[in-house]
Amino acid sequence: MICYSQQTQKKFKGLKRDQFTNLSPEQKDIICALLKSRDRTIRLDRNAKDTRYLLSNMLIHQPQQAFNMSCSKDTALVYAPESWLVDLYASEPHLFR
Numbered sequence: 001m002i003c004y005s006q007q008t009q010k011k012f013k014g015l016k017r018d019q020f021t022n023l024s025p026e027q028k029d030i031i032c033a034l035l036k037s038r039d040r041t042i043r044l045d046r047n048a049k050d051t052r053y054l055l056s057n058m059l060i061h062q063p064q065q066a067f068n069m070s071c072s073k074d075t076a077l078v079y080a081p082e083s084w085l086v087d088l089y090a091s092e093p094h095l096f097r
Contacts, residue, residue, distance in 0.1 A: 016084050023059075026050050030044065031060075031085060035096060040081060040086070041078050041080045
């Protein structure tokens with residue numbers, strides 16, 4: 001287990017908070033939908049610009065192994081928020097309104 005100093009953890013939380021606040025309104029809506037869903041997962045189009053951005057910037061992830069047997073470009077997969085977003089939502093819910 002890796003232990004980080006409190007200063008490092010505080011800096012990480014500040015950077016991630018800034019990363020969230022700088023998202024577009026559409027991206028924030030996706031994150032809010034994820035966090036407010038019953039099981040904290042939603043289906044998103046894997047080829048959508050916002051989904052790709054959130055995935056590549058480590059704001060969301062796929063919680064299960066995805067097997068796509070379809071040739072369709074409009075494939076929806078299940079995504080979940082990263083754990084730091086869940087912690088931020090618990091500590092600062094006013095950011096997610």
